[in-house]
Amino acid sequence: MDKILEVKNLHVNFATYNGTVQAIRGVNFDLSAGETLAIVGESGSGKSITVRSILQLLAKNADINKGTILYHGEDLLKKSKKEMDAIRGNKISMIFQDPMTSLDPTMTIGKQVAEPLLIHNKVSKKEALGRAEEVLRLVGIPNPKERMNDYPHQFSGGQRQRIVIAIAIVDYPEILIADEPTTALDVTVQAQIIDLLKELQQKIGTAIIFITHDLGVVAGIADRVAVMYAGKFVEYGSVDEIFYNPQHPYTWGLLDSMPTLDTNEEDHLNSIPGTPPNLLNPPKGDAFAPRNKYAMQIDLEEQPPFFKVSKTHYAATWLLHPDAPKVTPPKGIQKRFSKFKKLGDNE
Amino acid sequence: MAEDKQKIVQVKHLKQYFNIGKPNEVKAVDDISFDIYKGETFGLVGESGSGKSTTGRSIIRLYDPTDGQILFNGQDISKIKSHGPQMKKFRREMQMIFQDPYASLNPRMKVKDIIAEGLDVHGLTKNSEDRDKRVRELLDMVHLNPEHMTRYPYEFSGGQRQRIGIARALAVDPEFIIADEPISALDVSIQAQVVNLMQDIQKDQGLTYMFIAHDLSMVKYISDRIAVMYNGKIVELADSDEIYNHPLHSYTKSLLSAIPVPDPEIEKTRQRIDFDHKSSFHEGQKLQEVLPGHFLYCDDKKAATFK
Numbered sequence: 001m002d003k004i005l006e007v008k009n010l011h012v013n014f015a016t017y018n019g020t021v022q023a024i025r026g027v028n029f030d031l032s033a034g035e036t037l038a039i040v041g042e043s044g045s046g047k048s049i050t051v052r053s054i055l056q057l058l059a060k061n062a063d064i065n066k067g068t069i070l071y072h073g074e075d076l077l078k079k080s081k082k083e084m085d086a087i088r089g090n091k092i093s094m095i096f097q098d099p100m101t102s103l104d105p106t107m108t109i110g111k112q113v114a115e116p117l118l119i120h121n122k123v124s125k126k127e128a129l130g131r132a133e134e135v136l137r138l139v140g141i142p143n144p145k146e147r148m149n150d151y152p153h154q155f156s157g158g159q160r161q162r163i164v165i166a167i168a169i170v171d172y173p174e175i176l177i178a179d180e181p182t183t184a185l186d187v188t189v190q191a192q193i194i195d196l197l198k199e200l201q202q203k204i205g206t207a208i209i210f211i212t213h214d215l216g217v218v219a220g221i222a223d224r225v226a227v228m229y230a231g232k233f234v235e236y237g238s239v240d241e242i243f244y245n246p247q248h249p250y251t252w253g254l255l256d257s258m259p260t261l262d263t264n265e266e267d268h269l270n271s272i273p274g275t276p277p278n279l280l281n282p283p284k285g286d287a288f289a290p291r292n293k294y295a296m297q298i299d300l301e302e303q304p305p306f307f308k309v310s311k312t313h314y315a316a317t318w319l320l321h322p323d324a325p326k327v328t329p330p331k332g333i334q335k336r337f338s339k340f341k342k343l344g345d346n347e
Numbered sequence: 348m349a350e351d352k353q354k355i356v357q358v359k360h361l362k363q364y365f366n367i368g369k370p371n372e373v374k375a376v377d378d379i380s381f382d383i384y385k386g387e388t389f390g391l392v393g394e395s396g397s398g399k400s401t402t403g404r405s406i407i408r409l410y411d412p413t414d415g416q417i418l419f420n421g422q423d424i425s426k427i428k429s430h431g432p433q434m435k436k437f438r439r440e441m442q443m444i445f446q447d448p449y450a451s452l453n454p455r456m457k458v459k460d461i462i463a464e465g466l467d468v469h470g471l472t473k474n475s476e477d478r479d480k481r482v483r484e485l486l487d488m489v490h491l492n493p494e495h496m497t498r499y500p501y502e503f504s505g506g507q508r509q510r511i512g513i514a515r516a517l518a519v520d521p522e523f524i525i526a527d528e529p530i531s532a533l534d535v536s537i538q539a540q541v542v543n544l545m546q547d548i549q550k551d552q553g554l555t556y557m558f559i560a561h562d563l564s565m566v567k568y569i570s571d572r573i574a575v576m577y578n579g580k581i582v583e584l585a586d587s588d589e590i591y592n593h594p595l596h597s598y599t600k601s602l603l604s605a606i607p608v609p610d611p612e613i614e615k616t617r618q619r620i621d622f623d624h625k626s627s628f629h630e631g632q633k634l635q636e637v638l639p640g641h642f643l644y645c646d647d648k649k650a651a652t653f654k
């Protein structure tokens with residue numbers, strides 16, 4: 001497949017009052033036309049910063065101090081501000097996690113949705129507004145014609161999120177980066193938006209990077225999944241590999257924390273005990289080790305490399321080292337493994 | 348069983364309209380009534396734009412209702428004078444965790460000052476040492492690093508900001524918290540931690556929650572009773588198990604059928620139940636108790652079928 005985006009060895013630091021936060025510590029991935037890559041992981045692990053780096057939309061105290069981001073083979077980090085402006089919102093567009101901060105409170109929503117068309121395509125104002133209304137209808141804003149002239153604060157949380165989605169897709173981007181695009185939506189509207197994104201993908205081959213905490217959504221939309229922890233990818237693979245054959249103990253914890261409709265109120269929910277490491281001073285070994293009940297001595301001393309599980313599946317955990325002892329994963333994960341075996345037998 | 352429970356919040360025929368009389372008029376909340384009992388967690392779910400946040404914001408008196416009444420501990424909240432000791436007490440007893448964490452945190456304030464604002468207003472700490480100590484405790488409670496006290500909101504990830512909002516609400520030891528999507532920006536493991544934390548505090552201090560959320564499995568887990576909203580109305584209200592096991596309204600059924608499951612095989616083959624707005628609503632319908640404790644928005648003819 002055609003790789004349109006390749007992120008190599010990305011490092012991002014933040015200068016703060018207390019010292020340097022090493023937020024992204026060597027991230028590598030690529031993206032092919034028409035595919036959906038989901039990024040999941042701990043809150044604060046660096047998902048948003050990773051994708052914001054692609055468009056260089058970072059806070060002033062940020063420093064991308066190492067790495068390359070190749071878009072059709074050209075390094076975006078070497079582009080001028082003007083060149084980046086031409087790419088942003090046109091070829092690569094982004095749906096931000098905070099809908100309210102990415103909307104202009106002083107501009108009507110109709111104008112905001114039409115704006116990318118006016119900047120990049122030079123269509124007439126009337127045409128642009130017409131298309132804006134159509135896209136607002138597509139994302140499910142009721143009475144778009146009447147409400148085009150309303151301002152962001154006059155909409156509900158989920159409606160604002162849909163307005164942001166409308167802005168991101170109005171110009172048919174080649175790459176769509178969606179950071180928690182559906183978290184503020186009820187499950188039925190969420191399903192509609194996901195269908196809409198899939199349709200867009202089929203029609204024009206948009207590649208999507210989708211960040212979400214909802215593993216159910218990931219299961220439904222992703223072709224591939226990457227799991228992040230403390231500024232690094234710790235596991236990636238096809239959606240089936242991550243859901244049915246997860247190898248990293250952090251991925252196990254994540255898949256095991258979901259309550260299902262059968263979870264009882266009397267039980268406490270499973271969660272991963274402890275807190276993530278302080279990235280002012282990242283640990284020498286595996287950053288997950290202090291919270292990992294399967295951790296070994298080597299986890300405290302040395303960071304694990306990626307071990308190959310299959311041609312498409314890699315995980316950075318010492319448990320995959322040939323000399324590591326065999327461990328028994330949590331029950332819920334063992335169930336997933338048996339499903340994976342069945343899938344393999346059917347093929 | 349409802350009789351002997353104390354009602355902390357009573358919402359009576361609440362209407363909250365915007366832009367009244369203009370072409371863009373919105374009936375955000377359109378005649379809803381419900382009670383919240385002391386010590387319970389009342390879940391509010393429903394369509395995006397159906398009026399959940401507006402309901403919460405009306406209860407905490409950010410709006411003046413277009414019509415209807417809201418009682419808090421038996422007192423009509425619209426009668427509380429905007430300035431004065433009663434208002435101060437009300438502002439402490441009832442807290443809201445806002446849906447949009449970034450927009451609700453003052454970008455120019457350090458996190459410790461954001462969290463301590465309520466402590467200062469209500470004079471709840473003795474000196475600055477005591478204040479810092481309390482802020483540290485609160486940060487620790489929501490699993491944030493106390494070293495981050497001096498940071499500004501933009502220096503935090505989405506989920507971290509959400510937890511700042513939670514710490515701020517907990518700071519003043521409220522009696523009733525309206526939590527508007529308090530966990531949707533968090534990863535599942537931290538969601539679990541925060542929910543466990545909210546439940547532990549509830550047990551300790553007898554707190555009451557109104558919990559607005561989209562994640563239905565989490566709402567079911569945390570709530571005692573659940574109300575489902577659609578288009579400004581409550582269409583169904585019952586104990587949480589009852590809502591999930593015996594949904595009666597077709598909107599509730601459609602909502603339940605759309606819950607994503609973390610299993611790719613199930614997701615690839617799932618069938619959703621579509622909801623037909625037109626055939627579900629007509630004149631003469633109201634929210635009525637059709638089974639013990641189970642309320643449905645329907646007409647009398649439909650209600651009679653449950654007798």
Ligand SMILES: Nc1ncnc2c1ncn2[C@@H]1O[C@H](COP(=O)(O)OP(=O)(O)OP(=O)(O)O)[C@@H](O)[C@H]1O
Nearest residue numbers: 014023043044045046047048049059502504505506
């Ligand atoms: N401007 C900044 N200054 C200092 N630290 C920052 C800044 N922006 C982000 N960080 C830190 O970088 C880390 C990664 O943040 P990021 O927003 O990428 O997390 P995330 O994975 O998207 O989390 P969430 O799921 O909560 O949105 C966090 O620990 C955050 O506190």
Ligand SMILES: Nc1ncnc2c1ncn2[C@@H]1O[C@H](COP(=O)(O)OP(=O)(O)OP(=O)(O)O)[C@@H](O)[C@H]1O
Nearest residue numbers: 154155156157158365375395396397398399400401
């Ligand atoms: N200030 C306002 N002016 C005009 N309309 C408003 C205003 N605030 C809310 N609305 C409208 O009222 C309706 C209900 O909004 P509300 O925020 O209560 O929805 P919600 O159920 O919380 O939705 P979500 O799940 O998307 O957050 C929406 O149609 C919204 O556009």
Ligand SMILES: [Mg+2]
Nearest residue numbers: 048097504505
């Ligand atoms: Mg984020």
Ligand SMILES: [Mg+2]
Nearest residue numbers: 156157400446
């Ligand atoms: Mg809302």
